[in-house]
Amino acid sequence: MTESHSSTLIGIAQKFDITGRVSDVQKYGNGHINRTYLVTTDKKRYILQKINADVFPNVENLMSNIVAVTNHLRSRGENTLTLVPTVDGDCYLRDGGYRMYEYIENTVALQAARDENTLTVCGNAFGRFVNALSDFDASSLHETIPFFHDTPRRFGAFCAALENDKSRRAHTCAPEIKFINSTGDTLDKIIKGLADGSLPLRVTHNDTKLNNILFDSVTGDARAVIDLDTVMSGSMLYDFGDAIRFAANKASEDEKDAKKAKLDTKLFTAYAQGYLNAVKNSVTDKEIELMPYSAYLMTLECGIRFLTDYLDGDVYFATQYPEHNLVRCRTQLKLAHDIMSNASTLQNIIYSII
Ligand code: ADP
Ligand code: GN1
Ligand code: MG
DSSP: OHHHOOOOOHHHHTBBBBSEEEEEEEEOOOOOSSEEEEEEEEOOOEEEEEOOTTSSSSSHHHHHHHHHHHHHHHHHHHHOBBBOBBTTOOSSTTTTTTTEEEEOSSSEEEESOOSHHHHHHHHHHHHHHHHHTTTTTTGGSSSSSSTTTTTHHHHHHHHHHHHHOSSOOGOHHHHHHHHHHGGGSSOOOHHHHHTTTTSSEEEEEEEGGGGGGEETTTTOOOOOOOOOOOEEEEOHHHHHHHHHHSSSSSSTTTTSOOGGBBBOOHHHHHHHHHHHHHTTTOHHHHHHHHHHHHHHHHHHHHHHHHHHHHHHHHSOOOSSSSHHHHHHHHHHHHHHHHHTTHHHHHHHHHHHHH
């Protein structure tokens, strides 16, 4: 970070109602969407985020969701993010679109599972999250990203990106395009289930990556579910499937050797145990039946989104090098294929837990 950028950020941090004098601002975390900074004062630490206005065009609505959701979670006795208001008493800084949270001390965001217990704790935390929001008035929530997990629509956006081939990259990803094109009729089970009422609509997190949980550095307990930008009405299967996609993969999302991407059935089992233990009183038979499918679908959807962004010229996800989105797409397609090949084993695991 340049000196002038750093002093601009210090100036921005001081527009919030913080304790102490800012001594340092550093880039922080591994999120793909917002720009996150750690702000240190002589008294406390804070998280400052520049909200990605391309991804979230209505920041006002987004922030009103976060205020309502964090208040609700707190009223249900759950630990959650604490927003720091601006010195003018607003919940975010309109000039530039920044918000601030108290830094949750003595916690760690994991980029990969440490062991099976990590996943049981993570599954339990996301399960408790959906429970705590079960009596939240969903109609008061704004849709921050419309059709976020509408996988057939994501496929449609991919087809359009391919047709436009804006960055002249389609010739570099023929096998991935072929694979995605072969999956077109496998994408609609959840969206159809929600539409015909056979799957319940709930308030869900929708971005259940392992690094969206803060774990206590000493005890390993879950201290908070974070990254609340996509809390919207949805299916709990989105949360289950997306968590498996990221945390129960033997390889990381950006592993360059896609062959290494493979479902770790022990980690799958551990996550499912934690999740089902939390939601056992409300989960329905159809949700249980579709849990392995949801892991396939959310993984494939993410692969489709990465390839769409690659074709569009890397306009959505933060990337570190030109093929980054293609590399990510490959791990997701390999993992989706692996999950589908093991569907009956995974089904047996789920039924043995329930
Ligand atoms: P993105 O939407 O870009 O993923 P996140 O809100 O998930 O942004 O934040 C990125 C990272 O910043 C998290 O993975 C975590 O490491 C860290 N983080 C965010 N909020 C806090 C907080 N309140 N306390 C401690 N760390 C945090
Ligand atoms: C983004 O914000 P982050 O890094 O937690 C994305 C998710 C993707 C994920 C892939 C708002 O999550 O949907 O699954 O990257 N978030 C948004 O790593 O698009
Ligand atoms: Mg995040």
